[in-house]
Amino acid sequence: MSEVTRSFFRLGEAHSVMALVGDDVTLSYDTKQLKNISEETVEWSRTDLKPDLVHLHDDRQTFYKLQNPAYRGRTVLSEEDLERGIISLRLSRVRLADEGNYTCLFPSVHNQYTVQLLV
Numbered sequence: 001m002s003e004v005t006r007s008f009f010r011l012g013e014a015h016s017v018m019a020l021v022g023d024d025v026t027l028s029y030d031t032k033q034l035k036n037i038s039e040e041t042v043e044w045s046r047t048d049l050k051p052d053l054v055h056l057h058d059d060r061q062t063f064y065k066l067q068n069p070a071y072r073g074r075t076v077l078s079e080e081d082l083e084r085g086i087i088s089l090r091l092s093r094v095r096l097a098d099e100g101n102y103t104c105l106f107p108s109v110h111n112q113y114t115v116q117l118l119v
Contacts, residue, residue, distance in 0.1 A: 022094060027088070031087060036082065036084075042056075044102055046100050049068050051066060053068055054071050070097065091117075102116075
């Protein structure tokens with residue numbers, strides 16, 4: 001998604017999560033949507049990486065083709081949480097290089113959320 005498109009999104013409240021190297025960690029945000037959002041598009045990214053895509057979910061499917069290779073096989077969205085309106089990205093086997101700001105785009109309500117991962 002281009003920078004121009006992103007500028008039309010409202011920013012959600014940012015928060016931080018801490019993890020140790022080797023841990024599994026969950027980055028999550030409650031969208032306050034009281035409905036099942038598992039068929040919605042959800043994109044997690046880090047703008048400091050190329051490619052910047054960490055995880056892409058759309059219509060109950062995950063798309064790995066454009067995912068940054070450093071995250072392959074290490075990310076999953078909780079379907080159970082999506083059914084409750086919560087976006088939870090589980091990142092396995094945390095590395096020092098995973099530290100940074102993660103942006104979650106939730107286009108259907110024009111919101112983006114930022115989570116800072118501290119390793």
